[in-house]
Amino acid sequence: MLLxxxxxxxxxxxxxxxxxxxGMCRVSDVIxxxxxxxxxxxxxxxxxxxxxxxxxxxxxxxxVWEGWADSYDQARQMINQGLIRVEPAQDHHIVVPLAGVVSPSMQLMVIADANNPAAKKYSVLNEGMVHCTRLGKLDPELQAHLRWLNGELSDWIANRLEQxxxxxxxxxxxxxxxxxxHGRTIAGSALIADQLFKATSGDIPEEIETFLNGAMAFALNIWMASSSLMMSAAEGVEGASLITKAAGNGYDFGVQVAAKPGLWITMAAPxxxxxxxxxxxxxxxxxxxxxxxxxDFIGLGGQVLNTATASYEGLKAYLPEDALNRPEKALAATLTGFGSRPAMTSARQVVENQGGPMVLLGMIEDRGESGRIGGGVVDVPVSFFRNVLDEAGL
Incomplete structure (x- = not known):
């Protein structure tokens, strides 16, 4: 019950x-x-x-892909010297998974509100399961894969989004x-791929068909942008404690709250x-x-483990005892669009009920050598939400 x-x-x-x-657009069209x-x-x-x-x-x-540097060493020097700026993607209405990065020549999926078409969020295409910037490795195959992803694949998809x-x-x-x-997106990815295939007249290029059929996380980036769009609808409501942004950069973890759009409130990345x-x-x-x-903060991922049984079984050794009760503790109210499940993390309710949202995340190796080394869960502590309420003046 809302407080x-x-x-x-x-x-x-x-x-x-x-x-x-x-539809699709280029990053440079947005920024x-x-x-x-x-x-x-x-x-x-x-x-x-x-x-x-x-x-x-x-x-x-x-x-290097943008042509700003001839080598990774030169690129690192330019970043260290401030010649290449880095900023949070969410501050530009874009979401990106794990250690991934967004650059101006990349293509973005456009996720818009049918009831307010001016409201939009964006995400890069999911890169598949092999060559991925989200893994944080200096993969020699990435340059070619990025060209294909942001060229042939994005062009093919754009032509199938007339509806x-x-x-x-x-x-x-x-x-x-x-x-x-979040942690499991197999069914959603297959459903999205099926809709794209059905919008096709003529043969589907074999490379594209193989990629979409094998990209078990393809839907994740779409769910991310959809979640971000829905959460942002709460922004600007005076006194509201609903969380409208949430993310980690590997060093810090932060959120924004509806009453204070633009204010990142952070803690050390758990x-x-x-x-x-x-x-x-x-x-x-x-x-x-x-x-x-x-x-997860909108109410999916770690908050639907009562129905996502495969995810629950794989993670239960690392979950808190009240894991299946967290939705009623942390989330604001029932959302019809999520199959009448509870949604939207409320900082007030987390503190009142002493239970925060759980976030399902891939584990990215810290030296940048091995990429994804496992998967797990973050139990965002109640103490952090007390700080959120204090810093937001709620």
Missing amino acids: SVADQTAFDRVSECHPQWT AGDAKLLLHAGPPFSAVDTIPAPVMNSLCVSA PIDLLPVIAAALGDGDDC EVKGAIDEAHTGRRAVGAIGDSAVV
């Missing part, structure tokens, strides 16, 4: 949002100017020397098939607790990283 009129007003705005995938600017997940870095190795690797990959894809029904169907829409794959025994992961935390 304030302001939170109710903010939640009502969220419930009116109807996200649709309406004006000629500056050398790269965007990362999470809140801003306080200094360049706090950027974790995986994020720095992805920044360097993107700088927008309504996303809430797909989310509800994916949840019904056992997805949590540990992701989970099993490290046997092949990576002895390696360590960076702290919580990625804009995908928005999926």
Whole structure:
């Protein structure tokens, strides 16, 4: 039950949002100017020397891909000298997973509110399961993959979005098939791929068909942008404690609250607790990283483990005892679009009920050598939400 009129007003705005995938655009169409600017997940870095190795690797990959540097070493020097700027993607209405980076020549999926078409959020295409900037490695195959992803694949997809894809029904169907829409996105990715294939007249290029059929996390970036769009509908409601942004950069973890748009409230990035794959025994992961935390904070991911049984079974050794009761503790009210599940993290309710949201995250190796080394969960502490209320003056 909502604890304030302001939170109710903010939640009502969220419930009116109807996200649709309406098309593709270039990053430079969204962010004006000629500056050398790269965007990362999470809140801003306080200094360049706090950027974790995986994020720095992805920044360097993107700088070379843009043609700003001839080598990764040169790119790193330019970043360290401030010749290439880095800023949070969410501050520009874009979301990016894990250690991924957004650069001006990349293509973005446009997610718009059918009831307010001017309201839009964006995400890069999910890169698949092999060559991914989100893994934070200096992968020699990434340059070619980025060219294909932002060329042939994005052009093919753009031509199949003449009719927008309504996303809430797909989310509800994916949840019904056992997805949590963060750690597990298999059903949702297949549903999205099927809609793209059905919009095709003529043969589907074999490389594209193979990629989409094998990209089990393809829907994640779409769910991220949809979550970000819906959460942002609550922004600007005076006195409201609903969380409208949430993310980690591997060094810090931060949120924004409805009453104070633009104000990042941060803590040290918490540990992701989970099993490290046997092949990576002895390696360590960076702290919580990625804009995908928005999926969990809106009420998916770690908040739907009661229906996402495969996710629950894989993580239960690392979950708190009250894991299946967290939704009723942390989330504001029932959202019809999520199959009548609870949604929207309320800082007030987290503090009142002594239970915060759980975030399902990949574990990215801290030296930038091994990429994803496992998967786990972050139990965002109640003490952080007390600080959120204090810093937001609520």
